[in-house]
Amino acid sequence: MARVFVITGPSGVGKGTLISGLMRQLPQLELSVSATTRAPRTGERDGVQYHFLSNEEFDRLEAQGGFVEHANYAGRRYGTLRSELERRVQEGVPIVLEIEVQGARQVRASMPDALQVFIAPPSLAVLRERLVGRGTDDPAEVARRLEVAQDELAAQSEFSHVIVNDELEQAQRELVALVQQALQGGEPLD
Ligand code: 5GP
Numbered sequence: 001m002a003r004v005f006v007i008t009g010p011s012g013v014g015k016g017t018l019i020s021g022l023m024r025q026l027p028q029l030e031l032s033v034s035a036t037t038r039a040p041r042t043g044e045r046d047g048v049q050y051h052f053l054s055n056e057e058f059d060r061l062e063a064q065g066g067f068v069e070h071a072n073y074a075g076r077r078y079g080t081l082r083s084e085l086e087r088r089v090q091e092g093v094p095i096v097l098e099i100e101v102q103g104a105r106q107v108r109a110s111m112p113d114a115l116q117v118f119i120a121p122p123s124l125a126v127l128r129e130r131l132v133g134r135g136t137d138d139p140a141e142v143a144r145r146l147e148v149a150q151d152e153l154a155a156q157s158e159f160s161h162v163i164v165n166d167e168l169e170q171a172q173r174e175l176v177a178l179v180q181q182a183l184q185g186g187e188p189l190d
Contacts, residue, residue, distance in 0.1 A: 003089065004111055005029070005096045005179055008104040009119035009156075010149035011074075012131035014165045015098050018119060021172045022096070026179060032084040032097045035061065038076035041136055051081065069099065069106035074144040078103065094183060101152045104159075115182045117175065118159035122166040124149065 007015050023029050035051040037058050046052045053061070058077050062070060070079030080097055088095045097107065097114075107114055121127040127149055131142045156162050161178060165171040 003092065003094045004085070004107070004114035005094065005182070006104050006107050006114050006116040007096060007098050007119060007175075008101055008116065008152075008159070009165075010121065010127060010152045011100075011145040012127050012134065012149070013119045013121050014130070014168065014171070015119050017168065018163075018165065018172055018175050019096060019098055022175055022179060025176050026183070028183075029094050029096050029179070030088055032080055032095055034078055034084075034097075034099070035067075035081055036076060036078045038078075068110065069103040071100060071102035071106075073100050073102075074141065074148055080107075100148075101155050108158075115161070115179070116159055117161045117163060117178060118156045119171070119175075120153065120156055120162055120164045122164055124153065126166075 007019055009015055019031065023031060033047065033049070033051060035053050035058065037053055037055050040046065040050070040052050044050065055077070058070075058079070061067060061081070062079070066082050067079040068082050068085055070077060078100065080099060080103065085095060087093075097103075099107070104116055108116060121130070124146070128142075128146055131137065131145055137145065163171050163174045163178075
């Protein structure tokens with residue numbers, strides 16, 4: 001029975017929004033709070049959206065084996081903390097990881113039973129509009145993220161579950177149905 005849910009896909013595709021809706025509808029799920037070396041955005045708080053670390057702190061944790069997976073993304077480091085995962089896995093609490101593609105690959109290798117879902121945009125043009133429109137990143141950062149997105153989109157065939165986030169409500173329904181079915185121990189639909 002899948003207990004670890006990996007939600008991946010390019011930045012700006014709507015992973016965060018879809019995951020918020022998923023957690024509201026399936027409140028037994030818990031979200032893993034990742035570590036990152038990027039600076040907090042306005043309104044982000046340490047320990048809530050991320051554990052914000054210096055490069056040295058990240059290095060130290062990495063050396064101690066503190067990460068389940070970690071990756072460089074657009075010049076910053078991101079990683080899933082072992083401490084976020086272990087207790088929940090032991091207690092059978094289902095956990096959601098919102099991570100980029102390199103991290104998803106590492107989880108696939110170490111936890112093959114985790115259910116992985118790739119969220120795709122309807123097109124690269126729509127992704128660009130969303131990244132610009134959400135206004136969280138300056139133009140240089142948007143450009144970096146779009147460049148990474150091209151590689152990420154090329155990787156979507158690696159994932160057995162792909163949800164196209166064209167119409168939010170539809171994508172939301174598909175994600176909830178997939179996770180719900182996996183929680184109930186059924187074979188996930190392809
Ligand atoms: P953002 O800077 O927009 O919060 O995140 C940038 C990218 O890093 C997003 O695609 C996000 O899903 C991903 N990310 C967030 N936390 C982690 C993590 O712990 N590991 C990995 N590999 N990627 C992460």
